[in-house]
Amino acid sequence: MEQTNASHRLVKGALLLTMAGLIGKILSAAYRIPLQNIAGDVGFYIFQQIYPVLGMALMLSLYGFPVAVSKLVSELNDQGYKLTFRSFYIPAFTWLFIICGSFFLLGFTQAERIASIMGDEKLTASLKAAFFVFLILPFASLLRGFFKGKVLWSRQPSRR
Numbered sequence: 001m002e003q004t005n006a007s008h009r010l011v012k013g014a015l016l017l018t019m020a021g022l023i024g025k026i027l028s029a030a031y032r033i034p035l036q037n038i039a040g041d042v043g044f045y046i047f048q049q050i051y052p053v054l055g056m057a058l059m060l061s062l063y064g065f066p067v068a069v070s071k072l073v074s075e076l077n078d079q080g081y082k083l084t085f086r087s088f089y090i091p092a093f094t095w096l097f098i099i100c101g102s103f104f105l106l107g108f109t110q111a112e113r114i115a116s117i118m119g120d121e122k123l124t125a126s127l128k129a130a131f132f133v134f135l136i137l138p139f140a141s142l143l144r145g146f147f148k149g150k151v152l153w154s155r156q157p158s159r160r
Contacts, residue, residue, distance in 0.1 A: 046126050049118055053107065053130040061137045061144070065096060069145020074152050089142070096138035107131035 036044040069092060076083060083089070107114070111127040 046123065049120070049123055050126050050130045053127065054133060057130075057133045057137060060100075061140050065099075065137065065141035066145035066148055069096075069142055070149035070152060073146055073149025077149070083146075093138055093142050096141055100134045100137040104131050104134040107134070 032044070035047065039047065072092070073083065073088075076088065081087070108128050108131045111131065112121065112124045114127055115121050115123040
């Protein structure tokens with residue numbers, strides 16, 4: 001009986017994720033029509049070419065780095081450490097800045113090569129501009145991860 005209930009929940013969860021994926025695909029198709037009408041064919045083309053760089057930055061800033069920072073904040077709070085600028089914020093920011101700065105430098109300096117691989121050298125300026133977002137990631141990731149870690153840590157009743 002217990003295994004049937006677990007498999008029922010699994011199927012129900014898979015169905016829910018499938019429906020969410022379909023809704024996401026419909027919404028992603030729906031934004032393209034007004035975007036193309038506003039930006040025109042060339043603007044829409046540039047957006048489609050540059051979007052993977054921005055999508056990678058978005059994934060890192062929303063899910064990748066903040067999850068790591070929040071886990072670190074939660075674990076340090078568990079162990080009773082006080083998070084200070086010298087012991088936590090500066091080292092964490094430094095590591096995030098080194099990683100994101102490397103992405104920026106690599107992308108910015110190689111934008112011409114990336115554009116030629118894409119088959120359109122005119123995308124070089126847009127690619128360079130898109131890689132600037134990696135310089136903002138350390139700030140956003142550290143703040144998001146810190147607050148997420150604090151909220152997770154404060155909500156667990158066994159730790160109060």
